Amino acid sequence: MASSWEILKASARILRSRKELTMFPVLSGCTLGILTIALGVLVVSIPALRDSTAGLIIVVAVFYFLGAYVLTFWQAALISQADVTLDGGDPSVAGGIARATRAGVRLAPWAAIVATVSYLLDVAERRLPQLNIVLDMAWNVTSFQVLPMMVLEDESVPGAVRRAREAFREVWGRNILGVASTGLISLVPAVPGAVLIWLALTELDGAMIVVVALIGILFIAAGAVIASALKGIYQTVLHHYLVDRRMPEAFGGIDGSRLVRTRRSATA
Incomplete structure (x- = not known):
């Protein structure tokens, strides 16, 4: 917990010095708002969609997918520029858009998975509201490193999920603390x-x-906005150590070996 708290504080210091990273959650929210308005106008302007169960199902499915893709795209852009920042470079909105666009096709299957899980979580919330927080936390924790693997390692969805699953065995506690702390x-x-x-x-x-x-x-x-930006930085820092076994310069005072539960320590 101490090392995770140090990462979170260092992430906050980076965010204060690189406020442009907050632009990605802002743009994500704006894009999602425009999408919501556009779909609402579409439903209102085409009576056949309102009166058709099949039409409404299609609209809902499209909304879930496009909404998930928007969130995934901008989070990918944020992670890419958090990576630039941690390597000592200058982050930019244009650079984030370019990096996320390069991964655009590979992001679509993951967005479809996110949309499906989001829909199932919404259904679960209506039927089992007392379990909603637990289920939502479980999903966010297990998927915490998938997007960094896709963006920073150019992995496909299957490869990113496999590597994230392997990483989960080492840093599941840090994933929980990252998700919970940014949520709080x-x-x-x-x-x-x-x-x-x-x-x-x-x-x-x-x-x-x-x-x-x-x-x-x-x-x-x-x-x-602040929580989303901190989450992106936290994900990127953890990814750096998982892949390179080194902490970025801005986190040099943190003992990286305390972040992971290695196989040796797991079997000791």
């Missing part, structure tokens, strides 16, 4: 944001409803 970080501004929205809807009137509610939404969005 997103809650820090989300809680006051939710309180502001509640106050706006229950205690205020007139223009103040809109103003206070928007401030609350911005708090929640800021938490999501």
Whole structure:
């Protein structure tokens, strides 16, 4: 836990010095918003889709896939530029887009898997809401290193899943701490944001409803952006050590050997 906490703090320092990394979660949210509006307009403008069960199923399937692809694309771009930063280079939005575009075709099958799992998790949430957090955590932990393998090692989905599975045996605890800590970080501004929205809807009137509610939404969005950026940096740092058995220069004070559970120590 101590070494993982040190990684998280060092990741936060990098994020403060390289604020351009936060642009990728912002662009991801904007793209997802545009996609949602576009699909909504499509359904409204084509009555046959609204009145057809098959049509709605197709729209939902397309939305899940495109939404998953958007999130995967921008997270891949973030990871690529976190890698550039850790190697001492200058990250850029254009560089991230170029790197993610290069992996674009290979990202599609993984996006399809993410979309399928997301749909199943949504179904599980409706039927077993008490298990939703556990199932969501399990998925995020087991898939934590798949995207870095695809982006930074040019692996296909089967190869990335195989290597991520092998890595999972060594760093499953770090995966859990990475997912949990970034999730908790997103809650820090989300809680006051939710309180502001509640106050706006229950205690205020007139223009103040809109103003206070928007401030609350911005708090929640800021938490999501920061958590996503930290997750990308954390994933990349862990990937560096798994592949090269060395810590990036910015993390030189951290004992990398404490990050992994090697086969020797596992059998000792």
